[in-house]
Amino acid sequence: RIQASQRLRALYQAPTSIVLQRAVSKAQYQRGDRDRVRAKHTRGAERAHVDHSKDDRIPIVLVHGFCGWGKDEFKGMLNYWGGFTDLIKQVRKATGNYPIYPAVIGPFSSNWDRAVELFWQIKGGQVDYGAVHSAKHGHARFGRRFAGLYPAWGPGKPVHLVGHSMGGLTARMLVQMLRDKGRSCGEDGLFRTRAAGDA
Numbered sequence: 540r541i542q543a544s545q546r547l548r549a550l551y552q553a554p555t556s557i558v559l560q561r562a563v564s565k566a567q568y569q570r571g572d573r574d575r576v577r578a579k580h581t582r583g584a585e586r587a588h589v590d591h592s593k594d595d596r597i598p599i600v601l602v603h604g605f606c607g608w609g610k611d612e613f614k615g616m617l618n619y620w621g622g623f624t625d626l627i628k629q630v631r632k633a634t635g636n637y638p639i640y641p642a643v644i645g646p647f648s649s650n651w652d653r654a655v656e657l658f659w660q661i662k663g664g665q666v667d668y669g670a671v672h673s674a675k676h677g678h679a680r681f682g683r684r685f686a687g688l689y690p691a692w693g694p695g696k697p698v699h700l701v702g703h704s705m706g707g708l709t710a711r712m713l714v715q716m717l718r719d720k721g722r723s724c725g726e727d728g729l730f731r732t733r734a735a736g737d738a
Contacts, residue, residue, distance in 0.1 A: 597697055598638040598689050600661055601627070604704030609643035620703075640688040644709065649676075653705075654713035656682065658730055661698060663687020669726035 603619050610618070620626045620641060627639050644656040652668060659666045659682075666682030673680040692698050700710035716729065 596638055597699055598640060599699045599701055600657075600688060601639065601641045602644070602657060602700055602702040602706030602710050603642070603646075604702070604706045606646045607643075607703075607706065608646065609641065638689075642688065650705070650709050650712040651716075653709040654716055655729070657700075657709060657713050658717075659683075660685045661688050661692050662730075663690040667729065669729050671726050 601620060607619050617623065618625055618627075621629070627641060631637055631639060640661075642657055642660050644653045644660065648656070651672060655668050656666050663685055664687070665684040668678070668680055668682065670680055689696075689698055700713070702708070702710040720729065
């Protein structure tokens with residue numbers, strides 16, 4: 540039983556671990572941190588000191604899939620990213636505390652709602668699903684208020700979106716909505732509303 544349980548844990552954790560490690564490596568490489576990437580793949584790289592006093596690394600935002608959850612659910616005993624292991628903590632430790640933020644959005648919501656929630660969770664502010672969309676689908680226009688995972692996000696301050704399962708579709712929906720600015724759905728100015736500190 541113990542061996543079977545350990546095998547299941549390893550199988551559950553391995554794919555996610557590989558995805559996160561690749562995402563961190565890609566993000567570091569894109570910022571010109573080739574030496575850091577090379578050092579990570581050499582023997583004893585985990586002991587190498589990396590100076591992050593000038594932190595220009597592009598943050599990674601993790602987007603969970605359908606039925607996903609955050610750290611507060613399951614009394615913190617079961618992580619969405621890593622199962623019984625806190626994979627985000629492990630990756631941060633192995634990469635010099637690389638900025639990785641797990642987003643927590645509606646587990647059963649539509650991709651539109653999830654994308655809007657993702658935007659405001661990253662940027663900070665009160666979720667605004669849009670007047671047209673909320674009226675059409677019969678739910679409240681405004682949702683939760685977030686402090687912001689990375690409020691500096693904007694032109695010249697990008698983020699990497701890493702989605703698992705439906706989280707990938709949610710990330711793509713957000714990119715499309717930002718490109719279109721909500722115009723094709725009659726929601727012009729969808730993301731121009733109250734910021735995190737506004738009343």
